Amino acid sequence: MATAQKLAATINGVAVDSLFATIEAVKATPSNAKFRFRIRNQWDTGSKNCSTVATFSGAHKELSHPKPFTLEADEPAILLGKDMAPNPVEYLLHALASCMTTSMVYHASARGIQIEQVESSFEGDIDLHGFLGLDPSVRKGYQGIRVVFRIKADVPGEQLQEIVQLGMRFSPVFDSVTNGVPVSVAGERL
């Protein structure tokens, strides 16, 4: 990591000096590591609904995105929607892809590894017997997800695989999706 710091303040577009400063800030005050992310969702009709991503907190600060982001969801016609937006299970694949990519890039940058290009494909299988409630032995969610990363970097083959492993080892969404997360749900009258 010291080597990377000497080479450049920014590697792969990642400000590694800021990354090391973040690590120091967490070491100095462990509670700086606590982050909370949130969204609000509003149902429109049928399969259409929309999330707003506006605020979050971290390092003892309440923070806001420069403007709230809105994310629409819909379903394709074969799943009774109007196909105006990606569907929820496609968003899950995007969450996983974007997180594994960023985690890989940040951790490679911290190690001083230059990456030229990263592309990836994600696909997952769902059997509607689960969602439709036709067979309780069939799960509702993805039965499995397959990922292929294609990476351009001037490194030997084993280091290429090491870069891929960084995405698996450190990605918060990869951990959440592979190991599961406890989700508590409450309902209120509006």
Add this chain to the structure above:
Amino acid sequence: MATAQKLAATINGVAVDSLFATIEAVKATPSNAKFRFRIRNQWDTGSKNCSTVATFSGAHKELSHPKPFTLEADEPAILLGKDMAPNPVEYLLHALASCMTTSMVYHASARGIQIEQVESSFEGDIDLHGFLGLDPSVRKGYQGIRVVFRIKADVPGEQLQEIVQLGMRFSPVFDSVTNGVPVSVAGERL
């Protein structure tokens, strides 16, 4: 379900006649239930990357969205990004929110339950000791996610809770996130 069919072909914006037709099509030919969703992701620089959602397959058909959807991801400044788009863990919350909402609405519609309004809040905690590799006992992903649904419907209190339960029971993303999914990852040179 027969009652709902007699009442209207569309409830809550859901074509329940098509929903029942889908159930019959799966009962007649179980392999019609097999769906495969996919995305491609391209890294830009630093924390910026972009997914394309174009095709999927289901009921023995290769299918396309009317146009490919693009989903950008970034990180806020405190996490070393330019804050041009939601971050991956916020996308995960949106995937969960949109899926629970749609699952709730579809299954309520199949039961003939009219819903006027649905809003929800999702929040989750992450401790950066995991992502930064500072403490192997701290998980990288969400430690927990808390959900509150607010529903407007002319139903008694227990049926309101039953509507919320439908989202938990049938949502593919809720199942994926709470129970975990096997993810296989391969790396290739580009």
